[in-house]
Amino acid sequence: MSKQAMPTKILFLNHTAFLGGAEVMLIRLIKYLNRNLIEPIAIIAEEGPLVEQLRSYGVRSYIVPIDPRTLALKRDKYEMRFTKIVHTLNIYRKYVYKIANFAKSKGIDKIFCNNVRAQIYGTLAGYFSNIPVIWRFHDILSEYDFIYPVRKLMSFLASRKIVVKILCVSQAVENSLRKEGIKGWKLQTIYNGIETFDKSTSKGKLRQQYGISTNTKLIGIIGRITLWKGQEIVIKAVSKVLKNGLDIVLLVVGSPFSEEERKYEKNLRKLAKDLGLRRQIIFTGFRKDIPSVLKELDLVVHASLNPDPFPTVILEAMAAGRPVIASNCGGVPEMVQHEETGLLFPSGDSDRLAECIRYALSNEEKMRMWGQNARKQAFDKFSIEKYIKNTETILTQNFRS
Structure with a gap:
């Protein structure tokens, strides 16, 4: 009699506990994941609504505070200089090691980075722990939102072998990454999904x-x-x-x-x-x-x-x-x-x-x-079913082979 396969352990990273659009979609994803296939574990950098929601769905969620000096890295601020970015990344170092050691100790199979800051320290943690990294990219990588040094930093990290897949929320996002030289085989557009709710109107x-x-x-x-x-x-x-x-x-x-x-x-x-x-x-x-x-x-x-x-x-x-x-x-x-x-x-x-x-x-x-x-x-x-099914397929894929 064959043993049932163990669920894939996914470490979800998000630096903020505030409920923005990216966080709402992370909650929807984790809410509907097939727990027979995937065991979600989360690290958030602060307490807040996101943590409360994740825990309400039975997700082991850990608070690992991040050095507030890392907030100096602003993706859209023109006063940012290359030396300041390097200095900020150096401050990230201890945090990266914490995430890497945690991932190894928990037997994590993949690291899922849900926003830009998490993609920076999560990719480095994946590199040091030799654990494949998946990005969920919610941003258009362009001059509108990212100054040149930060744009190049994100392109550099996205091109590392440890980043095995980048899930884009729209074709526009995918196209922006292609323009920055990211290989097409790494990119896949998976639209966010919407839950059904009552369509009746009740003006009053x-x-x-x-x-x-x-x-x-x-x-x-x-x-x-x-x-x-x-x-x-x-x-x-x-x-x-x-x-x-x-x-x-x-x-x-x-x-x-x-x-x-x-x-x-x-x-x-x-x-x-x-x-x-x-x-x-x-x-x-x-x-x-x-x-x-x-x-x-x-x-x-x-x-x-x-x-x-x-x-x-x-x-x-x-x-x-x-x-x-x-x-x-x-x-x-x-x-x-x-x-x-x-x-x-x-x-x-x-x-x-x-x-x-x-x-x-x-x-x-x-x-x-x-x-x-x-x-x-x-x-x-844009059904929630398509969103979950397509994402689960990536999360359970064996990238190590």
Whole structure:
């Protein structure tokens, strides 16, 4: 009688416990993994919501604090110099050895690095422990998000033999890595997956909370309040649409993280006031009930100024059957088909965005059709089942041979 094969032990690395898009998708992955095939173990650099969620799914999760000086390595800050990067990597050294020794002591089969910092120290840990490393790459490796020295560092690490596979969240991400010289056989696009949730609409609670009439068209931009997410562009576009006499309210859903972003939010509020839109633009702050919010929106706008790899909020809007108007850049065109599931506009162009909003709101039948098409595509092309199955195939593959 043959013995049952032992599950593949995967060490999942993520430097932050904050729940961003990459962390949400990591939770979904681990939630649905076949535990007969894969035994997940996690190391996170801090306590927080991610750790709580992982532990709630029975994942052995360890906190290994990282030296705060490593936070000096900013991928998009132009004051970074090569010498500073080398100095920061030297500080990483002790942390790398901790991860490598932990991985060897636990009999880890593969190391899964879920974000950029984890890809730096996780790859080095894999090298010193001789354990294959897999990246889940959520970023477009370009001048928009990575200064030249950091871009070259990531390209160098990605090209090491110990990195056996790089799972890209979109074709746009994969193309950006190819441009940096990463071998195509290492790269594979696996789209994030969306969970099914109730598609029924229940207009009421959100409108009651903010005193919005049932006849008013409700538009939402959802996400972190930061310059590159384009909230300013949307506010300006809405001000132009309102001049046509349309009855609309814009919900700005999300919150800033840094002091710089808090200043940006303050400027957004001032802009709304200066445009005379204090009643038409509502800042909701951070909300946990995004599926409920989406159910009540008539239209979702995504206005990133930089190429967005694969916006989770668009995926959630599609699953909710909501039409989306989005910037035509990054991985967005792989999600939103113009005039089929929504509309695309040139990034940063508030005039074109205003035209799209007017066109959509004056064609309710088209909006209904776009929403239906979007929901169908969400569960055909971006199902959670495909996401899990394709990722499990890579995680259980024998790369050592």
